[in-house]
Amino acid sequence: xxxxxxxxxxxxxxxxxxxxxxxxxxxxxxxxxxxxxxxxxxxxxxxxxxxxxxxxxxxxxxxxxxxxxxxxxxxxxxxxxxx
Amino acid sequence: xxxxxxxxxxxxxxxxxxxxxxxxxxxxxxxxxxxxxxxxxxxxxxxxxxxxxxxxxxxxxxxxxxxxxxxxxxxxxxxxxxxxxxxxxxxxxxxxxxxxxxxxxxxxxxxxxxxxxxxxxxxxxxxxxxxxxxxxxxxxxxxxxxxxxxxxxxxxxxxxxxxxxxxxxxx
Numbered sequence: 001x002x003x004x005x006x007x008x009x010x011x012x013x014x015x016x017x018x019x020x021x022x023x024x025x026x027x028x029x030x031x032x033x034x035x036x037x038x039x040x041x042x043x044x045x046x047x048x049x050x051x052x053x054x055x056x057x058x059x060x061x062x063x064x065x066x067x068x069x070x071x072x073x074x075x076x077x078x079x080x081x082x083x
Numbered sequence: 084x085x086x087x088x089x090x091x092x093x094x095x096x097x098x099x100x101x102x103x104x105x106x107x108x109x110x111x112x113x114x115x116x117x118x119x120x121x122x123x124x125x126x127x128x129x130x131x132x133x134x135x136x137x138x139x140x141x142x143x144x145x146x147x148x149x150x151x152x153x154x155x156x157x158x159x160x161x162x163x164x165x166x167x168x169x170x171x172x173x174x175x176x177x178x179x180x181x182x183x184x185x186x187x188x189x190x191x192x193x194x195x196x197x198x199x200x201x202x203x204x205x206x207x208x209x210x211x212x213x214x215x216x217x218x219x220x221x222x223x224x225x226x227x228x229x230x231x232x233x234x235x236x237x238x239x240x241x242x243x244x245x246x247x248x249x250x251x252x253x254x
Contacts, residue, residue: 017193019128023203026131050128057105057132 114143
């Protein structure tokens, strides 16, 4: 289901540490329309709990999460703008 | 009849946290690098997460809002056993400059500088407040402050801190 979603925009935060991935994600999500999907790539090990919390607080929907074995290990988030 | 009213009231209360904006209030009392970064990291992240964020600068934190010292935040190795430098060495002339240089060089790889963090915070809508009593203590006037700062007192701070959805942190 999640695989069939095409991202309107991809944000590469590889190499960035907290709080950059969350801050860049929140900026990027404002650049797409409501209902569209943003793909975020990150290497920060905190990015999963951080973006999950961000999604919970902002209401933007985390559609999918995938982990690509590295090195470096890359986390891939699929986020839908909801408002 | 009473039951209906109670149910409605309960629904209204339950629905509130979904809609009300959460607030983050950080009191910045220190003016050294290691104390200021956590404040800015939390503030920018909070704002990026949709929280209303207020940074209340008081005592040495006011150095961040003073246009003469805003870009000169340092790191002190004195009285900081976690840094591993004994105080009798840390107190030598130049050690603060050295520690600051080393820390800033390391920080640069991952984080923006403090002035950049300040700009980012402002862009994200973080509000910066100067503590009026501290300004008196440090002989500061409105003209000494960087732009975009408002001057408040303790009761303004308590006003935000007592909001039901507020989180208050002292750094």
